[in-house]
Amino acid sequence: xxxxxxxxxxxxxxxxxxxxxxxxxxxxxxxxxxxxxxxxxxxxxxxxxxxxxxxxxxxxxxxxxxxxxxxxxxxxxxxxxxxxxxxxxxxxxxxxxxxxxxxxxxxxxxxx
Amino acid sequence: xxxxxxxxxxxxxxxxxxxxxxxxxxxxxxxxxxxxxxxxxxxxxxxxxxxxxxxxxxxxxxxxxxxxxxxxxxxxxxxxxxxxxxxxxxxxxxxxxxxxxxxxxxxxxxxxxxxxxxxxxxxxxxxxxxxxxxxxxxxxxxxxxxxxxxxxxxxxxxxxxxxxxxxxxxxxxxxxxxxxxxxxxxxxxxxxxxxxxxxxxxxxxxxxxxxxxxxxxxxxxxxxxxxxxxxxxxxxxxxxxxxxxxxxxxxxxxxxxxxxxxxxxxxxxxxxxxxxxxxxxxxxxxxxxxxxxxxxxxxxxxxxxxxxxxxxxxxxxxxxxxxxxxxxxxxxxxxxxxxxxxxxxxxxxxxxxxxxxxxxxxxxxxxxxxxxxxxxxxxxxxxxxxxxxxxxxxxxxxxxxxxxxxxxxxxxxxxxxxxxxxxxxxxxxxxxxxxxxxxxxxxxxxxxxxxxxxxxxxxxxxxxxxxx
Numbered sequence: 001x002x003x004x005x006x007x008x009x010x011x012x013x014x015x016x017x018x019x020x021x022x023x024x025x026x027x028x029x030x031x032x033x034x035x036x037x038x039x040x041x042x043x044x045x046x047x048x049x050x051x052x053x054x055x056x057x058x059x060x061x062x063x064x065x066x067x068x069x070x071x072x073x074x075x076x077x078x079x080x081x082x083x084x085x086x087x088x089x090x091x092x093x094x095x096x097x098x099x100x101x102x103x104x105x106x107x108x109x110x111x112x
Numbered sequence: 113x114x115x116x117x118x119x120x121x122x123x124x125x126x127x128x129x130x131x132x133x134x135x136x137x138x139x140x141x142x143x144x145x146x147x148x149x150x151x152x153x154x155x156x157x158x159x160x161x162x163x164x165x166x167x168x169x170x171x172x173x174x175x176x177x178x179x180x181x182x183x184x185x186x187x188x189x190x191x192x193x194x195x196x197x198x199x200x201x202x203x204x205x206x207x208x209x210x211x212x213x214x215x216x217x218x219x220x221x222x223x224x225x226x227x228x229x230x231x232x233x234x235x236x237x238x239x240x241x242x243x244x245x246x247x248x249x250x251x252x253x254x255x256x257x258x259x260x261x262x263x264x265x266x267x268x269x270x271x272x273x274x275x276x277x278x279x280x281x282x283x284x285x286x287x288x289x290x291x292x293x294x295x296x297x298x299x300x301x302x303x304x305x306x307x308x309x310x311x312x313x314x315x316x317x318x319x320x321x322x323x324x325x326x327x328x329x330x331x332x333x334x335x336x337x338x339x340x341x342x343x344x345x346x347x348x349x350x351x352x353x354x355x356x357x358x359x360x361x362x363x364x365x366x367x368x369x370x371x372x373x374x375x376x377x378x379x380x381x382x383x384x385x386x387x388x389x390x391x392x393x394x395x396x397x398x399x400x401x402x403x404x405x406x407x408x409x410x411x412x413x414x415x416x417x418x419x420x421x422x423x424x425x426x427x428x429x430x431x432x433x434x435x436x437x438x439x440x441x442x443x444x445x446x447x448x449x450x451x452x453x454x455x456x457x458x459x460x461x462x463x464x465x466x467x468x469x470x471x472x473x474x475x476x477x478x479x480x481x482x483x484x485x486x487x488x489x490x491x492x493x494x495x496x497x498x499x500x501x502x503x504x505x506x507x508x509x510x511x512x513x514x515x516x517x518x519x520x521x522x523x524x525x526x527x528x529x530x531x532x533x534x535x536x537x538x539x540x541x542x543x544x545x546x547x548x549x550x551x552x553x554x555x556x557x558x559x560x561x562x563x564x565x566x567x568x569x570x571x572x573x574x575x576x577x578x579x580x
Contacts, residue, residue, distance in 0.1 A: 044361060045416075045420045045422060045424055046361050046362055046424070046426055047426060047427070047430060047466050047467070047480060048416065048419065048420060048463070048466060048467030048468075048471070049356075049471070050420075051359045051361050052359070053359070053361075
């Protein structure tokens with residue numbers, strides 16, 4: 001089992017969600033987040049004062065999938081979220097030891 | 113022949129009597145007709161007066177409500193949106209507290225100290241507890257509305273003035289200290305200033321004061337006093353923790369936007385209502401108010417566009433408020449194009465005060481109460497002396513020139529004297545009251561409370577509980 005965490009531009013959330021559903025991935029968790037990578041921030045002006053906003057709003061999608069869905073999922077996310085500019089986000093993949101469905105104690109891949 | 117003479121006499125009497133009677137009865141008819149006509153005229157006058165009172169009173173009650181709308185929710189939203197999220201309720205409560213506290217103080221003593229006869233500087237005690245303030249007009253102030261209407265209308269001004277100061281010490285004063293300071297301020301700074309400018313026998317009263325100063329709706333009484341006191345308070349209290357290194361951007365421009373638009377609408381009651389009747393002068397003030405707000409929004413926006421490269425929403429609404437402030441003293445004295453000019457200058461000038469002067473001098477007037485109200489009020493009061501014309505309002509008499517534009521250049525000096533007195537009483541009064549309240553209660557929040565925010569530390573609530 002793998003966990004895929006993708007940090008995205010908030011405006012790309014719907015497109016990515018649809019692409020994942022199309023790829024057969026049904027469960028997901030969405031977190032509203034703030035952060036920055038190389039994009040740094042932007043400046044805002046309030047009554048002549050300049051504010052540097054370096055933590056920008058992002059969304060983070062977390063999905064846990066069978067190993068064989070990995071490339072399909074990555075493909076779905078990158079194609080839906082890419083604009084080609086700095087700030088498009090990142091995907092992290094990590095291994096998951098166990099999954100448990102709370103409703104009926106199912107374990108492993110059948111719990112996904 | 114005595115009998116014959118007698119008969120002749122009787123005949124004469126008999127003939128004469130009816131004539132006499134006739135004469136008498138016709139005299140009686142005229143005299144009974146005359147009172148009827150006079151009574152009719154009197155009744156007519158009575159109904160004309162009562163119609164006028166109804167018309168004027170309707171407008172003045174609406175105006176009073178509009179001026180209250182400026183404080184809550186207008187100013188509360190405007191200021192509330194500009195602070196950080198943790199301080200929204202505390203900031204709104206400061207305005208709301210004035211709606212409660214100043215009302216009570218006004219009924220007990222404030223109205224009397226402002227509009228009682230008193231001396232040059234402060235009103236007397238004859239209206240303590242509103243004694244003698246009834247439903248008949250007080251011709252000293254407004255001959256066609258009940259004095260209670262005048263009293264409650266003026267009360268709304270007394271409420272918003274201290275509420276304006278709260279912008280300068282936002283996010284860092286104790287609620288208790290704020291309540292004590294602004295209550296005292298209302299009695300010892302606002303009431304005397306209102307008396308000097310508007311009260312019978314006041315030093316600066318345009319009708320018969322020693323220095324006849326023109327202030328239609330409170331440029332000096334409301335905006336200079338609150339703005340200058342705001343500056344003094346910001347300096348006395350010091351900066352917010354982390355200012356200016358930490359980002360403290362407004363948490364909701366949307367709230368501020370709604371607040372500013374409510375201020376704009378409410379200001380029609382503030383300025384046009386200051387005609388104290390619903391006649392043509394109210395129209396003049398209404399239009400000037402609107403024109404100045406529009407021009408000042410433009411003035412600030414252009415200045416900001418040049419200065420920072422972008423026309424911001426906050427700039428546009430701040431400019432509108434600056435224009436409304438600047439036109440306040442002039443609204444019932446100037447022509448519409450003078451109002452446009454005053455607005456345009458005020459927008460640019462106040463943005464300069466906020467962009468440049470504040471950052472150079474490094475005081476933390478958090479929400480720019482001084483930059484907008486102090487600076488805009490001072491500018492407006494001086495420009496009133498320049499543009500006031502008897503064509504709009506023969507304030508000093510039909511054939512007497514009013515402002516410089518009529519040829520009376522000395523009026524600018526009178527205006528300057530009014531402004532100087534407003535600055536003086538505000539600086540001295542505010543310093544003394546801050547010192548007293550600081551000694552007795554302590555003005556400033558502890559650093560922990562300031563970090564936690566006014567909402568939690570002062571009120572035990574949160575403005576936005578997104579988990580409930």
